[in-house]
Amino acid sequence: MPDDMARPLIRERAGGSRHLEASMMTPSTLLIGILGTGDFSRSLARRLVASGYQVVVGSRTPARFTALFPEEAEVTSQMEAANQADLLFVAVYPEHHSTLVHLKPALAGKTLVDVSNGLQIKQEGPSNAQQLADLFPESYVVKGFNTISAWTLQAGPRDGSRQVFLCSDDQNAKSSVMQLCRRMGFIPVDMGLLSSSLEIENLPLYLFPSWRTPIICALALFVFFYLYNSVRDVLHPYVTAKKNNLYKLPIEIVNITFPCVALVMLSLVYLPGLIAAFLQLWWGTKYNRFPNWLDHWLIQRKQFGLCSFLCAVLHAIYSLCLPMRKSARFQLINKAYEQVNAGHPDSWVGEEVWRMELYLSVGIMALGLLSLLAVTSLPSVANTVNWREFTFVQPQTVRLQTPPWPRPKSFRRTPGKVL
Numbered sequence: 001m002p003d004d005m006a007r008p009l010i011r012e013r014a015g016g017s018r019h020l021e022a023s024m025m026t027p028s029t030l031l032i033g034i035l036g037t038g039d040f041s042r043s044l045a046r047r048l049v050a051s052g053y054q055v056v057v058g059s060r061t062p063a064r065f066t067a068l069f070p071e072e073a074e075v076t077s078q079m080e081a082a083n084q085a086d087l088l089f090v091a092v093y094p095e096h097h098s099t100l101v102h103l104k105p106a107l108a109g110k111t112l113v114d115v116s117n118g119l120q121i122k123q124e125g126p127s128n129a130q131q132l133a134d135l136f137p138e139s140y141v142v143k144g145f146n147t148i149s150a151w152t153l154q155a156g157p158r159d160g161s162r163q164v165f166l167c168s169d170d171q172n173a174k175s176s177v178m179q180l181c182r183r184m185g186f187i188p189v190d191m192g193l194l195s196s197s198l199e200i201e202n203l204p205l206y207l208f209p210s211w212r213t214p215i216i217c218a219l220a221l222f223v224f225f226y227l228y229n230s231v232r233d234v235l236h237p238y239v240t241a242k243k244n245n246l247y248k249l250p251i252e253i254v255n256i257t258f259p260c261v262a263l264v265m266l267s268l269v270y271l272p273g274l275i276a277a278f279l280q281l282w283w284g285t286k287y288n289r290f291p292n293w294l295d296h297w298l299i300q301r302k303q304f305g306l307c308s309f310l311c312a313v314l315h316a317i318y319s320l321c322l323p324m325r326k327s328a329r330f331q332l333i334n335k336a337y338e339q340v341n342a343g344h345p346d347s348w349v350g351e352e353v354w355r356m357e358l359y360l361s362v363g364i365m366a367l368g369l370l371s372l373l374a375v376t377s378l379p380s381v382a383n384t385v386n387w388r389e390f391t392f393v394q395p396q397t398v399r400l401q402t403p404p405w406p407r408p409k410s411f412r413r414t415p416g417k418v419l
């Protein structure tokens, strides 16, 4: 039995376990074309080949780029690719779409996937996809894949961005692209008709869309509490007792401001849920739509929570670093005492204290941000690791797609027999 135990449950192909996904799929008869040989095209070709598709790439100068594509993909002229392929990705910048018009007869009746992105957010159409549809009225244009980077395509959909937003005026064309999308390991999201393409093209241009309000909120609260604490702990003692507490501004005041912000932000995580529950009780139904502001607030609860967590982490780091500051202060005061004792009344210690406070607060801030970065990048690192390589459990796709073994006799095909 030792030999049996040593044999792996899932047999590796010559190319290694990374090809497992492709090997489990039925060989596709669909020939996928890609126009353009840029970064996106190369990554897409790799992904399609790995997903079991036949790929033909159309280039203006095919000989120059053949070596950059996987062996299984054929690199040929644009016309040849347009003639051969059943479905084509247009991986060419939108300003060059018009240079493809000579392919119109070859592309008639075929599905064109427009992957292009805009350079700036557009509020009004026509979108790139609509312009492409106007250029090729006899083809079926599907908008999609523009939110997936060339890097994600190449690495495989293991990190967070797995959703592919698709839209088209032709239901069949959209369905075939959705199927292709699933086989490549992505999750298609149907966005309806081609008129939604403007929205899809704008998506990658929004920078952290759901973070804006929570970050503005956190900053506004920080400023408010910082001013309040400065007035209470620095200005008030100065006015009433002529006590100089200015040294507290860079570290101590910041340190007591963070928990205030963290607590208020945490309450902002729970508050919209309570308001929503109250509204539902008030209406007596859960089928009414919430007002827009509440809807947005509910969606951004995670970001509010993470901002609150950031403030709590910074507070913890500041608190841990306070003893460090106290010992440095002690040493400085000691030096000042020695200087005064030695007959130098104009001591430089005041300036030194300021410098020390400044360095310390900048250092602590950097430390806090770095630790937060490390914490937030952990989930994506965890996603990038291929856990299958560490487990002995067969992935579900394998169990679902391998036929039962040994097959019942009645299911076996007799070679040469016409059914």
Ligand SMILES: NC(=O)C1=CN([C@@H]2O[C@H](COP(=O)(O)OP(=O)(O)OC[C@H]3O[C@@H](n4cnc5c(N)ncnc54)[C@H](OP(=O)(O)O)[C@@H]3O)[C@@H](O)[C@H]2O)C=CC1
Pocket (backbone or CB within 6 Å): 035, 036, 037, 038, 039, 040, 041, 058, 059, 060, 061, 062, 065, 090, 091, 092, 093, 094, 096, 099, 115, 116, 117, 118, 145, 146, 147, 148, 149, 150, 151
């Ligand atoms: N890179 C990315 O991560 C992403 C890119 N996209 C979209 O994919 C499309 C392609 O992007 P990308 O691959 O990065 O761009 P590249 O500049 O790397 O490639 C563009 C390709 O277009 C082809 N092309 C065809 N006609 C022309 C022409 N007249 N002038 C210049 N080039 C032409 C060229 O191939 P050849 O010379 O062989 O004809 C060229 O390699 C763009 O619309 C972009 O918005 C979308 C999401 C992510």
Ligand SMILES: [Fe+3]
Pocket (backbone or CB within 6 Å): 259, 315, 319
């Ligand atoms: Fe505390």
